[in-house]
Amino acid sequence: MNIVGIGDLLIPENFIREGFRNFEQAGASLKTVSWKLGDYEELQNINLLIETRGSEAYEVPDDILEAVRDADIIITQFCPINRRVLDACSRLKAVGVLRGGIENVNLPYASERGVAVFHTPGRNANAVADFTVGMILAECRNIAKSHLNLKNGQWVRDYNNKDSVPDLADKVAGIVGFGEIGRRVAKRLAGFNMKIVAYDPFVQQAPDGVKMLPLEKLMQVSDFVTVHARLTEETEHLVSAEMLDLMKPTAYLINTARSGLVDENALCEALKEKKIMGAAIDVFDEEPPRKGYPLIELENITVTPHLAGGTRDAFTSSPKLLAAEMIKLLEGADSRFVLNPDVYRQQFQKK
DSSP states (O other): OEEEEEEOSSSOHHHHHHHTHHHHHTTOEEEEEEOOOSOHHHHHHHHHHHHHHOGGGSOOOHHHHHHHTTOSEEEESSSOBOHHHHHHOTTOOEEEESSSOOTTBOHHHHHHTTOEEEOOTTTTHHHHHHHHHHHHHHHHTTHHHHHHHHHTTOOOOOOTTTTOOOOSTTOEEEEEOOSHHHHHHHHHHHTTTOEEEEEOTTOOSOOTTEEEOOHHHHHHHOSEEEEOOOOOTTTTTSBOHHHHHTSOTTOEEEEOSOGGGBOHHHHHHHHHTTSSSEEEESOOSSSSOOTTOHHHHOSSEEEOSSOTTOOHHHHHHHHHHHHHHHGGGGTTOOOTTBSOHHHHHHHHOOO
8 A cells, every 4th residue: 555645844744754654564655745835925825725716726736746646545734635636646545634624625526536535633723722712811911912012112001901801710701613622722711710602503412511502692692702613605704794793892702713704804893893892813814914904903903824723743743643543444444534434435444
């Protein structure tokens, strides 16, 4: 069995080789190739293109095609696995994606070609959960703003929320999307003695200490609303102008997930008109935002350049997490990381 890993600027070849050592120990051949890009900004721009237009929006370089041509399994993080790649690989049986999202894989065509597709849910859940708590504190306690002012020689102690700077204890944290990341955010915020409510139509029973609510009710009762849903056609602009209008005037919105989950224009308007107290945003409709980007110009917001999931631990652990699950295909065992289980059964669980 031939495995080819496609390394990039965030998960390089050596991370993949180390993570998939278990396949080599099982007798598989493991090779890697580097997706050569100029810098992180180029990678970010390609990723944004793919997230908005799909895997077919980018033409995979010829050297990548040549490297994966004889692969039985391809491992990738951001490099697209689209029709061109799938058509070039006559032996391909499985694709492993080193992250939760699979926007860079043409899943319908892969299924049509009989290729099982794995992803890595929760691979950066700790990183994003930690960052989310940091964003909550940075915005409501004005940490980032006061840091910038002090660096610029200004001793500023009063900000737009000067009359309502909160403790976190006994405040209500509303978590929109209660998957791997949302649950870890809940656990962390519970440590601050916050009350936890959540919205997720796919969660049937609330864990201990969490109250599941309809989205409208969550928006009304929460002091902090933090967004962790997956972006789909159904969830685009889930946090709409109507939802923002339901929030308390002292409440904060935090988005470390995907920009499209929030109506950015409506959020900008809500912040301008002081309908809510503030926001902390790591993702934008336009990345990187142009000079004068309306949302960034506001005073009642903390902004960061899409950093939430980017820790070394997340990048080094992703190949290990995926490899530990994908090794099951050698025995035909069930895997919770498979996105097209019917194809997986046909390829690896034939009787």
